[in-house]
Amino acid sequence: MEIPTKEIDSRDVTAGRPGLDVQAVRNQFPILGREVHGRPLVYLDNAASSQRPLRVIERVERYDREEHANVHRAVHALSAAATEAYEGARSRVADYIGASEAAEIVFTRGTTEAINLVASSWGVDMLKEGDEVVLTKMEHHSNIVPWQLTAERTGAVLRFADVTPSGQLDLDDLRTLVGPRTRLIGVTHVSNSLGTVNPIAQIARLARDAGALLLVDGAQATPHLAVDVQSLDCDFYAFSGHKMCGPTGIGVLWARRELLDRMPPFQGGGEMIAEVRLDGSSWASVPHKFEAGTPNIAGAIGLAEAVDFLSEVGLEAIQAHEAKLTEYVLERLPAVPHLTLYGLPDAGPDRLSVFSFTYGDVHPHDLATILDQQGVAIRAGHHCNQPLMDHYGLEATARASFYLYNTTDEADALIDGLALAAELFGLPASADA
Amino acid sequence: MSKSTSDPSGIDREIPTALDHLYQEVILDHYRRPRNKGPLEGATHAITMSNPLCGDVIELMLRVDDGRIEEAHFAGRGCSISLASASMLTQRLKGRTIREALELSEKFTHLLHGDASLTDDADLGDLRALSGVSKFPVRIKCALLGFNCLDELVGPAPGDPVEGEQSR
Numbered sequence: 001m002e003i004p005t006k007e008i009d010s011r012d013v014t015a016g017r018p019g020l021d022v023q024a025v026r027n028q029f030p031i032l033g034r035e036v037h038g039r040p041l042v043y044l045d046n047a048a049s050s051q052r053p054l055r056v057i058e059r060v061e062r063y064d065r066e067e068h069a070n071v072h073r074a075v076h077a078l079s080a081a082a083t084e085a086y087e088g089a090r091s092r093v094a095d096y097i098g099a100s101e102a103a104e105i106v107f108t109r110g111t112t113e114a115i116n117l118v119a120s121s122w123g124v125d126m127l128k129e130g131d132e133v134v135l136t137k138m139e140h141h142s143n144i145v146p147w148q149l150t151a152e153r154t155g156a157v158l159r160f161a162d163v164t165p166s167g168q169l170d171l172d173d174l175r176t177l178v179g180p181r182t183r184l185i186g187v188t189h190v191s192n193s194l195g196t197v198n199p200i201a202q203i204a205r206l207a208r209d210a211g212a213l214l215l216v217d218g219a220q221a222t223p224h225l226a227v228d229v230q231s232l233d234c235d236f237y238a239f240s241g242h243k244m245c246g247p248t249g250i251g252v253l254w255a256r257r258e259l260l261d262r263m264p265p266f267q268g269g270g271e272m273i274a275e276v277r278l279d280g281s282s283w284a285s286v287p288h289k290f291e292a293g294t295p296n297i298a299g300a301i302g303l304a305e306a307v308d309f310l311s312e313v314g315l316e317a318i319q320a321h322e323a324k325l326t327e328y329v330l331e332r333l334p335a336v337p338h339l340t341l342y343g344l345p346d347a348g349p350d351r352l353s354v355f356s357f358t359y360g361d362v363h364p365h366d367l368a369t370i371l372d373q374q375g376v377a378i379r380a381g382h383h384c385n386q387p388l389m390d391h392y393g394l395e396a397t398a399r400a401s402f403y404l405y406n407t408t409d410e411a412d413a414l415i416d417g418l419a420l421a422a423e424l425f426g427l428p429a430s431a432d433a
Numbered sequence: 434m435s436k437s438t439s440d441p442s443g444i445d446r447e448i449p450t451a452l453d454h455l456y457q458e459v460i461l462d463h464y465r466r467p468r469n470k471g472p473l474e475g476a477t478h479a480i481t482m483s484n485p486l487c488g489d490v491i492e493l494m495l496r497v498d499d500g501r502i503e504e505a506h507f508a509g510r511g512c513s514i515s516l517a518s519a520s521m522l523t524q525r526l527k528g529r530t531i532r533e534a535l536e537l538s539e540k541f542t543h544l545l546h547g548d549a550s551l552t553d554d555a556d557l558g559d560l561r562a563l564s565g566v567s568k569f570p571v572r573i574k575c576a577l578l579g580f581n582c583l584d585e586l587v588g589p590a591p592g593d594p595v596e597g598e599q600s601r
Binding site: 363365370373380382424426 | 448449451452453456457459464465486487488489510511512514515569570571575
């Protein structure tokens, strides 16, 4: 299925360039060929976790079969091969997000651990009683709870910037919250519930002016956008492998070298030390200072393969394909009777293909069960976004999130599944009936 | 087996039997017109439990006199299965002793785990309509939320030497 270039509008970053061949992309994902409950799988839960292309699966398998040993430990051939592959993965990930050097890439278990690292290491070391950390009401719990834990230990105060009714960050409110005691602003790059893209560079200027650091949760951004930490001008950037075609259990914290150098270790153990004496130890240099214990070597190698895959498909082509899907869904989904969509109603560069909605009095869990029986996988619940749900006065939403391998036919399957739910729940044919 | 229906758009679609069985009329009726919902005057027992993974919350309130449940109400929010189950539960609790209530809870748990001998058990009343949940293992926790409240309220506490009937 070719993306017709003639329909590409001015927002489209690939205007004039060849599009993404979605069928060719799909063929690289073995799981997309399977059936669920006797129906072809329509996987629309990518904001929770994406699927993996064969080359990532095979790269990890090859490591397990042929290259495995512990890293940075031994002089034998396998250990050297594993170390080279692991450190090579670090370099490729560094290139992917525009880091100045590979040492600025700290491998973690995922975004959650990366943010916990900052909150525990930088936060506990630097925050004094009454210092302020400004977050937003659209943060994932993983960018709220680590700061609550650190606030309890340090006496720091947390403030939360508001969200507008259409699901954008209220920048005026953010400005009023940032003050002389603000030490850090923590914000998600892309909302995991609404798909809103936040203006990070603008928020970075606000942080600079206040003399505060900026932490960006990039978990929902790195799978879809060409991220350059230099032009974003942030201080910390965290993301996960499993949302961007890579394995689970691997993620990244990026920070500038001088910042990482000044921060105390996160966890203690092997790998992170220079010298250990019974009366005290000294630390390895970054990034190993923050990677205590044997790391997820296979995960890092798989992530690097995923990064290569995404780069070869092309982030611009991926964005253009997803922009088409967003436009297609936004034209149809809100037109379904009884359906209420949350988030920005129009396609554009500030909105990715994540759609949260409610459907008459059909509870999102019931809707997810009914769609699942049609082979359509969506997420129902609060999406680790309870403060945002409270903001909208909701307990839960249904969420469909698309990725590079999804098609407009799959959007149609979602909408067909909604009709079945309407039938089962006896919703009237029109919303005003 | 599936039954074929026609939706207002004129598209013929098959409703999978399992779904049809899950969302029976009586379940949707309890979901939309819950019985015994709201505060209970003179409640002797009350507990709120939630399902943190999906956000469903049920509060169960009982008025117990001399070991017998005189009245049962519930409050809360959640999916059709958890609310219908709680509504049906309150209907079945009235007049039961604590022991009988806990027996109902045990029987219902067996029904949800596929015990076909219970699908005609009159003692379960409308709760029998929830037997279809057994085909949807991830939804069993929804159907059990109200019953978990009951077990927690009047069931034996871990390490209790004797079972039942204490009030907490």
